[in-house]
Amino acid sequence: MPTTPDMSMDMTTVGDTGLLDTLQHEVAVFARRAEQTRLGGVGQVRNSMDRAAYLLLNRLDKEGPMGVKALACSMGIDSSTVTRQVAPLVDSGLVKRTSHPEDGRAVVLQLSPRGLSRLEEVRSSRRQLMAELTQDWAPEEREAFCALLTRFNVALSDRMSAATVTEPAAQS
Template structure:
């Protein structure tokens, strides 16, 4: 079984004595390896935070609550479209959040037949607890980094995630650096 050192040792980016051109197989191999290691580490820790709140909220719940917090009440279809997932997936993921009182279902103000999902006060408090714990984890993991390094990493990771989203949607990747969002 590989050790954590084996998992994070960078793959060689050059097989010869001359550096490889941008996009060369060695560099892309190293990049895909590090993305795979990151995905594994994120899944193992769920990047859940520190202390008692570590692993206390799954990724789907966090992303749904965060979206409702940032964009306000919305219907299932709008929530699904904004997250790039199917409406049935949102319905399935929201059900336990409603059951535990983190999300409220209310009638749409203009169409009483339509349902709107809204972050409850309990959901807002819980989301802030988890955010705070996750902020602490990010601070610990990047403790030796400068603010410029943190910003650069966040910008590049946001750009990477945006390119993956565009690819999934069948769109060409944007050449601009997006503003980091949650």
């Protein structure tokens, strides 16, 4: 079987329909529970940073300062969404807007020292939550779950990217 399924194929014919029903249900339950807890962590920090803010701050920390367009592209969302989501982070001092070093007219978004401190606080709380939720798992189970969840997220991202590329062509 090819690694990339033919999108015209009825996916219910691939494998056990009951297993696929269980998988889609468990993903839906996970999404709901993750949103309910925001997978925020433990203690006071738990619900104090929304998903969009966490992902934006995390991306700026991992990849360094960048413009809105580059940040949007790296996250797979449009520039207007990034602009809207970054505004409160700038207002609260977690992100700084600076001039691009090579083109003073361009704006670069950068994690502020306060933003890095806050991000580390949230990461620590989330790590603690993950440790608590998986405390009775063997290290190999944690690794396998992480690998499979990463693989699942990459597949979702690839599918979204493919849909974005084909959408404009379909409308022409």
